Amino acid sequence: MMLTEETAVAASALPVAEFRAHLRLGTGFADVGAEDASLESYLRAAMAAIEGRTAKALLARDFVLSLEAWRDAVEQTLPVAPVSAVTEVRLVDAAEVFTVIAPERYRLVEDLQRPRLAAVGGVLPAISAGGVAEVRFTAGFGPVWADLPADLAQAVFLLAAQYYEHRAEGAGWREMPFGVAALIERWRTVRVLGGRG
Incomplete structure (x- = not known):
């Protein structure tokens, strides 16, 4: 069995501005968008980690x-x-x-x-x-960020913020933060008998 993603989540579907506000980064500077590429990568990494733990595609x-x-x-x-x-x-x-x-x-x-x-x-x-x-x-839950259940959207923000805060440390921690794990717990798929009925 092999699962392949044929289309990627468009950058326009990611809430980069909302994530910037969540991090309370400064606004009004000439280079306010300079970090947007890295913020997008943290969001994508957090989404991938949560999708891997829950077996849910977040965005369609x-x-x-x-x-x-x-x-x-x-x-x-x-x-x-x-x-x-x-x-x-x-x-x-x-x-x-x-x-x-x-x-x-x-x-x-x-x-x-x-x-x-x-x-x-x-x-x-x-x-x-x-x-x-x-x-x-x-x-996926839908094509836009607003289609996500609130707890999964919050879990992505919390995990992406963790990646942002520890960006200089590399792989210094391995466990899912407790708050993120608590938010995604109800979405996790329990696999019994190898996925059989």
Whole structure:
């Protein structure tokens, strides 16, 4: 199984100005935007850390999941949530010839913890030996920062602020700060039985 992010979060979707205000950085200077690139990188790093801990895509973007075999013949769990749409399912054989599966043969089972691709009226299409199935989908709470739940947005700010404050220390600390961990705890996906039903 391999999950690939096909589109990145646009810089315009990141709340750099709000994060600057959160840090209480000065305003009104000629070079007020000089730090914006580094503030953006701290926000992206904090988002990545929180997404990794929660298995949630915070801002909407496109992914492709490549599988050599379905986990279950009837449905396949998707590794991140929330998923708003499955845009394409295709089979790629060993010769790299692909076949797009008709959308009528599958459906998205929306779930905040374990979204699934489910077969309609039967089983998921067979994956040939040496081939893969590619599932393209869109995941995230929404395209803009305001779509995030308040606790996750606050957790990103707190963690990004921690990265900013300790930027000169490098990897001096390894643990998630308690306040951030408390905010994201309810969003964490508990994985039992290897992700099976």
